[in-house]
Amino acid sequence: MSDEESCHIAGDAPVDNPTDLAMVYPIVEIFHSVQGEGFHAGIPHVFVRLGTCNLRCEWCDTDFMTFKNMNAIDILAEIMAFDCKRIIFTGGEPMLHDLWPLHRLLKARGYVLSVETNGTIEIPEGLIDWICVSPKDQMYPDVKIRQRTGDELKCVYVGQDLEIYSGLQQGFKHHFLQPCYMDTESVEWNGKNFAETEAVVKTNAPWRLSLQTHKWMGVD
Numbered sequence: 001m002s003d004e005e006s007c008h009i010a011g012d013a014p015v016d017n018p019t020d021l022a023m024v025y026p027i028v029e030i031f032h033s034v035q036g037e038g039f040h041a042g043i044p045h046v047f048v049r050l051g052t053c054n055l056r057c058e059w060c061d062t063d064f065m066t067f068k069n070m071n072a073i074d075i076l077a078e079i080m081a082f083d084c085k086r087i088i089f090t091g092g093e094p095m096l097h098d099l100w101p102l103h104r105l106l107k108a109r110g111y112v113l114s115v116e117t118n119g120t121i122e123i124p125e126g127l128i129d130w131i132c133v134s135p136k137d138q139m140y141p142d143v144k145i146r147q148r149t150g151d152e153l154k155c156v157y158v159g160q161d162l163e164i165y166s167g168l169q170q171g172f173k174h175h176f177l178q179p180c181y182m183d184t185e186s187v188e189w190n191g192k193n194f195a196e197t198e199a200v201v202k203t204n205a206p207w208r209l210s211l212q213t214h215k216w217m218g219v220d
């Protein structure tokens with residue numbers, strides 16, 4: 001079904017495709033919060049965290065295998081309960097799932113869609129308004145990055161040579177390095193990572209520092 005077919009007649013409520021409404025997604029959580037990192041830091045969003053991932057990064061703090069299967073109609077209802085038109089699909093790896101049904105339901109209601117992805121799965125043209133790729137080459141040098149264009153390239157810095165991103169950088173408008181932050185580690189451990197990332201950013205334009213401010217504040 002095309003976007004046009006799912007669009008509503010001006011002034012009327014959207015006419016949704018029953019197949020879209022019945023689509024099932026593994027949902028870890030849906031919550032309203034302020035984006036804490038990257039280009040949109042400080043802007044409220046509804047986060048839709050989808051379950052499962054094709055990687056296993058050692059710093060990953062998401063229990064992406066604990067999810068419930070939800071119909072899109074119920075996901076839509078949860079999203080619409082918040083007074084916020086900006087969505088971030090995150091995970092786990094959200095691109096493991098067919099997001100077109102949710103796209104049609106949400107775009108028909110005026111939502112702006114962003115995704116945070118590890119980049120291993122190519123994103124269909126027109127599916128997402130804002131693409132943030134966070135590649136994990138520093139952990140998985142042999143994993144192929146298939147989504148090579150987007151709005152934001154956001155990399156967790158653990159001392160890797162930034163040359164590994166030289167072939168990717170040009171496909172993205174904004175470039176962020178983020179210190180590895182683990183709340184199970186000490187202030188000193190996290191502070192050392194911050195200092196190292198800050199030092200690298202100072203001498204490696206156009207990389208900018210991204211901080212996971214939401215973690216520092218203890219919010220989602």
Ligand code: SF4
Pocket residue numbers: 053054055056057059060061062064091092093118136
């Ligand atoms: S790609 Fe993201 S969600 Fe998957 S294991 Fe790595 S950090 Fe976790």
